[in-house]
Structure formats: C-alpha cells, structure tokens
Amino acid sequence: MYHRFDAIVVGAGGAGLMAALQLAQHPGIRTAVISKLYPSRSHTGAAQGGIGAALGNHEEDHPEWHTFDTVKGGDYLVDQDAAEVMCREAVESVYELEHFGLPFSRTPEGKIDQRRFGGHTRNFGEAPVRRSCFAADRTGHMILQTLYQQCIKHEVDFYSEYQLLDLIVNDGVCCGIVALNIKDGEVHIFHAKAILFATGGFGRAWKITSNALSNTGDGVMIAARHGVPLEDMEMYQFHPTGVYKLGILLTEGARGEGGILRNDSGERFTERYAPTLLDLAPRDMVSRFIYQEVKEGRGIKGKDYVHLDLTHLGADVVENKLPDLADFVRVYLGIDPVRELIPIQPTAHYAMGGIPTDIDGRVVLNAEEDVMPGFYAAGECACVSVHGANRLGTNSLVDIVVFGRRAGKHMARHIQEVDFTELPPKPDAFSREQLGQLLSRESGESAAEIRQHLQEEMMDKVSVLRTEDKLKAAQKTVAQLKQAYTRVAIQDRQTWYNSELLETMELGYLLDISEITIAGALVRKESRGAHYRDDYPSRDDANFLKHTLVYGTPDGLMVRYKPVKITKFEPKERKY
Amino acid sequence: MQVTCKIRRYNPTVDEKPYFSVYRAEVEPTDRVLDVLNTIKWYEDGTLTYRRSCAHGVCGSDAMRINGRNRLACKVLVRDVGNRMTIEPMMGFKVLRDLVVDMEPFFEKYKAVKPYLINDEPAPVTERLQSPEDRAKYDDTTKCILCAACTTSCPPFWSNPDFVGPAALVNAHRFIFDSRDQRGADRAAIISDRDGVWRCRTVFNCTDACPRGIQVTNAMEEVKRKLLYDRA
Numbered sequence: 001m002y003h004r005f006d007a008i009v010v011g012a013g014g015a016g017l018m019a020a021l022q023l024a025q026h027p028g029i030r031t032a033v034i035s036k037l038y039p040s041r042s043h044t045g046a047a048q049g050g051i052g053a054a055l056g057n058h059e060e061d062h063p064e065w066h067t068f069d070t071v072k073g074g075d076y077l078v079d080q081d082a083a084e085v086m087c088r089e090a091v092e093s094v095y096e097l098e099h100f101g102l103p104f105s106r107t108p109e110g111k112i113d114q115r116r117f118g119g120h121t122r123n124f125g126e127a128p129v130r131r132s133c134f135a136a137d138r139t140g141h142m143i144l145q146t147l148y149q150q151c152i153k154h155e156v157d158f159y160s161e162y163q164l165l166d167l168i169v170n171d172g173v174c175c176g177i178v179a180l181n182i183k184d185g186e187v188h189i190f191h192a193k194a195i196l197f198a199t200g201g202f203g204r205a206w207k208i209t210s211n212a213l214s215n216t217g218d219g220v221m222i223a224a225r226h227g228v229p230l231e232d233m234e235m236y237q238f239h240p241t242g243v244y245k246l247g248i249l250l251t252e253g254a255r256g257e258g259g260i261l262r263n264d265s266g267e268r269f270t271e272r273y274a275p276t277l278l279d280l281a282p283r284d285m286v287s288r289f290i291y292q293e294v295k296e297g298r299g300i301k302g303k304d305y306v307h308l309d310l311t312h313l314g315a316d317v318v319e320n321k322l323p324d325l326a327d328f329v330r331v332y333l334g335i336d337p338v339r340e341l342i343p344i345q346p347t348a349h350y351a352m353g354g355i356p357t358d359i360d361g362r363v364v365l366n367a368e369e370d371v372m373p374g375f376y377a378a379g380e381c382a383c384v385s386v387h388g389a390n391r392l393g394t395n396s397l398v399d400i401v402v403f404g405r406r407a408g409k410h411m412a413r414h415i416q417e418v419d420f421t422e423l424p425p426k427p428d429a430f431s432r433e434q435l436g437q438l439l440s441r442e443s444g445e446s447a448a449e450i451r452q453h454l455q456e457e458m459m460d461k462v463s464v465l466r467t468e469d470k471l472k473a474a475q476k477t478v479a480q481l482k483q484a485y486t487r488v489a490i491q492d493r494q495t496w497y498n499s500e501l502l503e504t505m506e507l508g509y510l511l512d513i514s515e516i517t518i519a520g521a522l523v524r525k526e527s528r529g530a531h532y533r534d535d536y537p538s539r540d541d542a543n544f545l546k547h548t549l550v551y552g553t554p555d556g557l558m559v560r561y562k563p564v565k566i567t568k569f570e571p572k573e574r575k576y
Numbered sequence: 577m578q579v580t581c582k583i584r585r586y587n588p589t590v591d592e593k594p595y596f597s598v599y600r601a602e603v604e605p606t607d608r609v610l611d612v613l614n615t616i617k618w619y620e621d622g623t624l625t626y627r628r629s630c631a632h633g634v635c636g637s638d639a640m641r642i643n644g645r646n647r648l649a650c651k652v653l654v655r656d657v658g659n660r661m662t663i664e665p666m667m668g669f670k671v672l673r674d675l676v677v678d679m680e681p682f683f684e685k686y687k688a689v690k691p692y693l694i695n696d697e698p699a700p701v702t703e704r705l706q707s708p709e710d711r712a713k714y715d716d717t718t719k720c721i722l723c724a725a726c727t728t729s730c731p732p733f734w735s736n737p738d739f740v741g742p743a744a745l746v747n748a749h750r751f752i753f754d755s756r757d758q759r760g761a762d763r764a765a766i767i768s769d770r771d772g773v774w775r776c777r778t779v780f781n782c783t784d785a786c787p788r789g790i791q792v793t794n795a796m797e798e799v800k801r802k803l804l805y806d807r808a
Contacts, residue, residue, distance in 0.1 A: 045635055095703055103718050106706055110708075138634075141721070145720075212630040327789070491622035491623055497676055
C-alpha cells in the first residue's frame with residue numbers, strides 16, 4: 001500500500017512525539033507517526049529520576065554550569081556547541097512541558113521541584129546542585145503521557161504497530177520508508193519529504209539491561225545500511241543501579257535523595273574513589289567502582305553485586321519521592337527498601353553513540369558534516385553529540401525534548417522549501433525479499449540460541465571493563481553468530497501478527513550493532529567515559545580526542561574520525 | 577521448578593475457534609510470568625503470540641488474564657501464581673491472535689474524554705504555579721499506563737461495550753482535578769452521558785486489577801461526586 005505524507009516520524013517516544021507536535025503546529029503539513037508499539041508503550045516511559053534544567057527553583061543555577069557538567073561528564077568527547085544549545089533550551093523546554101500539563105512534583109511555593117543527580121554541580125564542580133526537575137520517580141512516564149496527550153489534542157496521525165523495514169533513498173535524497181503492518185503482514189510504502197528516525201536504543205544486545213525487549217536498534221542499523229556512518233558506538237553506558245540479575249533500573253534519584261552504595265563490609269566505598277560527589281559521581285565512574293569492588297572480592301558475599309542502602313531515608317522519602325522504585329523492589333525482590341538493603345549491579349542502559357546529526361537533527365554523513373537531505377534523527381538513536389563518552393543522568397530526557405523539538409521545527413522549514421523526490425523503482429523489493437526469506441526457510445538455526453549467546457558475550461566482554469583480548473574474542477564470536485544468523489529459521493509462517501518474525505529481524509540488528517560497537521571499542525586505545533580499557537587505562541587526548549565514525553562497506557567495516565567541537569571548556573583531568 | 581502453562585490460542589485467519597495449548601517449562605520461582613511465556617516462545621513454540629515490551633510493569637503492553645485475574649505478565653512472579661497457570665486474553669475486546677486483543681476501541685474511548693490539559697490563557701514565562709496540595713489531588717490517576725486491565729475486568733463494560741470504562745474515567749479524573757485545567761465542564765458533559773461514569777456499579781474489579789495500584793473505583797466516585805456537586 002502506498003501513502004504520501006509531508007513528514008514521517010518513526011518512533012513514538014519523547015523525541016518522535018516532540019517532533020510530531022512541532023509539525024502539527026503547521027496546518028498545511030501532513031505528518032504520520034509510525035511505531036512498532038502503541039505510543040504510550042515507548043521506552044521513554046521507563047525514565048524515572050528527572051529532566052535536568054537550570055531553573056534555579058531551590059538554589060542558584062545557570063545553563064552554563066549545566067553545560068560544563070555535561071561536557072565534563074562526557075569526558076570532553078561532547079560537541080560543546082550542541083551541549084550549549086541543549087542546556088540553554090532545556091529551561092524553556094521544561095516550562096513548555098509544564099504548560100502542556102506535565103504534573104511535575106512541586107515546591108511549597110508551587111514551583112517545579114528539583115533534586116540532585118549524578119554529576120550535576122554548582123559553579124563548575126564545587127558541590128551537587130538541585131537541577132533535576134521531577135515528577136516523583138516517573139518523570140519519563142509523565143513526559144510520554146503528556147506528549148501523547150498533546151498529540152491527541154492536535155490530531156496527529158498514528159500508525160501504531162507498524163514495524164520499520166527500510167529507508168528509501170533516491171540518488172542521495174531520503175524520500176520515504178517501508179513498513180510492515182504487524183497486524184496483517186502487509187508491506188506499506190510511505191513517501192515523504194522529510195523522515196525522522198526517533199527509534200531509540202539497543203540495550204537488548206546485553207544480557208543485563210534496563211531496556212525494553214523492543215530496544216533493538218532497528219533504526220540505527222537501517223540508517224547504516226544506507227551508507228550513514230555510526231558515531232561513537234563504543235560509548236555505551238552501564239547504569240550503576242540495576243536490580244541484581246534482572247537489570248531493572250533503580251533511579252539515580254535514589255542516590256539524589258541520599259541513598260548510599262555499600263560493599264560487603266557495609267563500607268561506603270565511593271568515599272575512596274570520588275571524595276567530593278561520592279555516590280553522585282557520574283554513572284561510568286560509579287559502575288567502574290562497583291566492578292572494582294567486586295573484582296577485589298568486596299562484592300556482597302563475594303558475588304558480583306553490591307547494596308543500595310535507603311534505610312536511613314525514612315518511609316516518607318521512599319514512599320513519596322521514590323514510589324515506583326519501592327514498588328519494583330517489593331515486587332521483583334520481595335524486599336522492603338525502607339528497612340532492607342537492595343542488591344544491585346550495573347545494567348546496560350544507554351547508547352551515547354548512534355546516527356550522527358547536527359544540532360537541527362539533520363543526519364550527517366562524514367567529518368565535513370555533509371547532510372543526507374530529508375533525513376533526520378533525534379533521541380537515543382542519534383548522536384548530536386551532547387553526551388560524549390558518558391551521559392549524565394536526566395540528560396536523556398533533555399536531549400529528546402530539545403532535539404526532538406529542533407528536528408521537528410527544521411523539518412517544517414525543509415518541507416516548505418522542497419518538492420517531493422520521486423521514489424526509486426521497487427523501493428520495497430529489499431524488504432519483501434528479506435521477509436520472504438525468513439518466512440520460507442524450512443529449517444536452520446534458532447534465533448533464541450543466537451540471541452542468548454550474543455547477550456552473554458557482550459555482557460562478559462564488551463561491558464564496563466574491556467581489553468584487547470576480550471574484544472577480539474567477542475569480535476570472533478559475533479562473526480560466528482552472524483554466520484549462523486544467515487541460516488536462522490522460524491516456526492511461525494503466518495503473516496498475521498507474526499511476532500516471531502519481528503523478534504528475529506530485531507536480532508539481526510542487534511548482531512550488526514554489536515559488531516560495530518566492538519569495532520569502535522577496538523580502535524579506541526584509551527579509556528574515556530564509559531569506554532574503559534584495562535590495557536589502556538588513561539585518557540589519550542593527543543590521539544583520541546575525536547569521534548569514531550564506523551561505515552559498513554561491501555569489504556567490511558571502515559573506521560573514520562571526526563573532530564570534537566570545543567568552544568569554552570578545554571579538556572582537563574576529570575575528578576569528582 | 578517445572579510449571580504447567582495452559583494458554584488460550586486463536587488465530588482468526590486459520591482457526592475456526594479458540595483452543596487451549598498446554599506447555600511445560602522449567603523456570604525459577606522468581607521469574608516473571610512473562611519469562612515463562614518467553615521461554616515457551618523462544619525454545620518450544622514460536623507461534624505463541626502476545627504483546628510485551630518493557631518487562632517491568634511500566635509500558636502496559638502485556639495485560640492478560642492469569643488464572644482468571646487481569647495482571648501484567650511482567651509484574652507477577654511464578655511463585656505468586658503457583659506451578660499451574662491458565663493464561664487467556666483480556667475479555668471484552670476482539671482477539672487478534674492468541675493473547676493479543678484489538679486495542680483500537682480502548683484508545684478511542686481514552687481519546688473521547690479529552691485526555692489533555694486545556695487552558696486557553698496565555699502561558700506565563702515560567703511555570704504555572706500549583707501547590708503541593710493541589711498537585712496531590714490527582715496524583716493517583718497520573719500513574720495510569722493504559723494497559724486496559726481495569727476496563728476489561730469491569731462487568732458493566734462486558735455487558736455494554738459502549739461504556740467508556742474505568743481507564744478513560746481515570747484519565748478524565750486526572751484532568752478534572754488538575755487546578756490548571758479550565759474545561760472540566762466539557763469533560764463533565766462527556767462523561768455524564770448515557771455511557772459515561774454512571775454505568776459504574778462500584779464492583780471494584782478495576783481497583784483489584786490495576787497493576788499500578790490506582791484506586792480506580794475511588795477515582796470514579798470522586799468524579800461522580802464532583803458531577804453532583806457542580807450540578808447542585
């Protein structure tokens with residue numbers, strides 16, 4: 001089936017909905033939002049602790065301080081011009097969300113309440129600052145709900161439960177997408193002048209993850225298939241406090257409210273590593289501290305986890321400021337967080353890298369920043385880069401609202417300036433062949449076994465502590481799994497709501513993403529932010545103060561580099 | 577531990593009528609029911625079909641009937657349901673395949689109550705103020721994840737599919753009691769309609785079913801009282 005819209009937004013999380021809302025302000029522009037889930041299921045809804053903005057509702061704060069923290073938190077791999085834009089527009093974006101109806105928690109004066117969060121400081125690192133604007137510990141849920149509500153108000157067209165299959169590019173211009181209606185298996189072509197990918201992350205490449213089962217990097221890999229490089233893919237964040245064995249996120253807001261990490265002897269071990277910010281050091285560091293404690297035998301009972309201690313906060317703080325956390329801990333662990341210690345371990349959480357874009361969401365193809373006309377990306381699938389080598393807590397929500405908004409505005413201008421680019425012949429041929437192969441192969445490898453092997457290998461060898469040997473071993477394993485995947489066979493031959501088919505396609509994306517992540521990690525022979533190499537434990541600005549760009553070519557992966565944009569803050573040693 | 581899982585199956589394109597498949601799976605007592613479904617799907621029967629995403633009770637994809645009660649499969653553990661479980665789709669919506677039901681009518685009802693803030697006054701430069709006390713009045717109903725567990729457990733909804741249902745009313749409550757909203761009257765007109773809040777018979781199934789712990793029946797009672805007081 002053929003559709004024609006001015007704008008197509010793929011993904012209905014915060015970035016996609018924010019862009020769709022901007023486009024909806026223009027009555028002449030026809031927009032469709034396509035998502036493999038119903039919009040309210042998007043993973044933005046799982047974000048908990050808050051959205052950072054220098055409102056200064058409790059104490060002095062400035063966007064410039066926020067920018068500095070973002071740059072330092074990202075271990076100076078952040079493009080500083082983009083970080084400046086983000087931290088400045090964070091303030092108006094949060095007020096806009098409030099005007100949309102977002103039910104923020106309130107101060108006694110009725111203003112938006114704010115709390116401390118990891119790596120957010122006053123006056124360029126002096127002490128923690130209250131910058132995270134929150135709605136209890138379900139800020140992402142409230143952002144997602146509020147944006148979806150506003151889209152309903154503005155009558156945005158949704159195609160829910162449509163799986164993205166391909167991007168359509170004609171002579172270097174992006175002119176549409178191919179999607180599968182999950183319900184009946186029909187292939188649809190959406191022709192458009194501007195296409196935004198807001199397709200989210202890919203935490204499901206790892207065994208322990210906070211990510212939804214749907215976070216499989218579909219958009220990222222589909223872009224890469226069309227010659228778009230992927231930027232800084234080796235920069236993958238492990239959040240320090242995932243529920244032991246399950247990976248479910250327990251918000252950093254818990255430490256923002258005063259929670260403490262303790263090892264087997266009950267020691268507050270962050271005192272030894274980050275004497276100023278303690279438990280509120282940035283995530284890459286705290287995850288490493290935990291791995292170090294475990295490595296040196298101070299994990300709980302010698303095992304691979306430590307404790308999050310909230311017992312001194314009192315029932316009032318836990319129940320009112322962290323109600324969802326309390327619920328998770330009770331349901332999944334059978335523990336009362338008011339009185340008992342919570343077993344936690346670092347969990348695969350967030351991709352700093354992704355599809356390279358400029359500050360208006362336009363996808364760029366190289367170090368010279370040549371754009372692919374008509375193609376945009378925003379949110380976790382994109383790399384602006386505002387997170388550099390390590391994202392600060394609360395900045396993912398800032399990223400989606402600020403850059404979703406900017407991308408939407410730029411798309412609206414672009415649409416008014418250009419005509420439709422003609423579709424190439426048979427734009428859905430590749431997708432139909434891909435589907436046909438998967439639906440017709442009689443017997444072969446099991447997707448579940450490949451997936452399990454991949455996730456274990458990535459967790460073991462491509463997580464918080466990396467070495468050349470481990471990365472090379474993982475590279476070999478992933479190559480073997482990719483081979484096996486060419487023979488993968490599914491049982492379900494129906495076209496009608498075939499979720500096995502979708503899961504198997506998603507596995508293909510995870511395999512490719514893992515391969516690229518490892519390639520980036522191997523060439524970056526230094527330690528920076530989330531990328532820590534035991535064999536190269538120091539940061540090496542002389543050789544690696546630059547972004548990696550990995551291209552897929554017929555001859556294999558090709559690595560190129562792009563300079564980091566430095567405006568105000570010269571790289572310094574990162575201490576907290 | 578080994579569990580026996582009896583699942584209601586139906587693919588309207590090939591099956592004349594629904595039937596049950598019985599599976600045995602080796603799982604941990606602390607696994608989620610969703611893990612049981614995934615184990616079956618991944619290692620035994622790839623055709624088993626259900627929705628799922630976040631796997632920790634915040635996205636609302638996997639509401640279903642587990643041993644006769646509406647639950648999220650990812651928010652109930654094996655040890656809490658025992659080693660025999662019967663899993664069926666939610667009641668009251670058309671089954672698309674196995675445990676997947678047609679959610680379109682559900683979202684249409686949600687949209688019908690104008691689930692968005694309406695305030696036509698020019699917005700201030702900063703935030704609109706709201707006291708913590710005013711914010712608390714609708715806190716409970718902001719938790720809704722639109723999973724439909726409440727609506728599909730509601731006997732008045734089963735007998736009258738036109739009833740707007742508890743989930744839509746929870747979301748109406750969320751805005752009616754928000755001090756920043758100015759169009760309570762519009763919503764009141766919609767929900768005091770023939771198929772509105774007065775269809776509620778305070779059975780409390782919805783409150784029992786809510787995986788977010790929302791006091792759903794209480795919210796509907798607050799809406800009813802407000803309608804009556806505003807009329808008086």
